[in-house]
Amino acid sequence: GEDVEQSLFLSVREGDSSVINCTYTDSSSTYLYWYKQEPGAGLQLLTYIFSNMDMKQDQRLTVLLNKKDKHLSLRIADTQTGDSAIYFCARKGYQKVTFGTGTKLQVIP
Amino acid sequence: GAGVSQSPSNKVTEKGKDVELRCDPISGHTALYWYRQRLGQGLEFLIYFQGNSAPDKSGLPSDRFSAERTGESVSTLTIQRTQQEDSAVYLCASSLGLGGDTQYFGPGTRLTVL
16 A cells, blocks of 8 residues: 555654654665655655665665665654644655645643 | 745635635645634545646545645635535645645635534
């Protein structure tokens, strides 16, 4: 199957780290992505990771991939109110990208 | 253009009417995708184009939905005899190629069927 699952909601305090988790079922994934969707806006690519990597860091963002467990996570360090959004993970299979349902991140000042 | 654009940004229609949604991809992007996002839900893949061809139409919800692309550029998604369950945001994305290339999304068209 091509299911991609995420928890629906996460609430953190400003300045704390946020960790958004994602699991997928298809082991043939080649690329895995994190997108951010702010209210009323389209999706914006945050970062992506190749399936043969286990970690990628980009400024405040850290992506961890556990290929054995088919688990992807996005860590946002020093979370700011501007990080409040819905975060979608996605995986690329054969020519098609499957998205999760999205995790709504609420940052409490 | 600088990014993916979609029109209209909002569309309100009556049940049973036909609607046409337009997507202008980033110039030079050969792949184009349509997704649907219902309120509070994730993205539902509808269809993709490689050039002007759509190899996989299995994501289209029903035969009321159709899409075409011309000149390896603009794409239109047409919904005939709209139903209330068609109400959603329709997102278009484009990428340089199919591979693992990043998809760049447009702002979406919010469709409301009364």
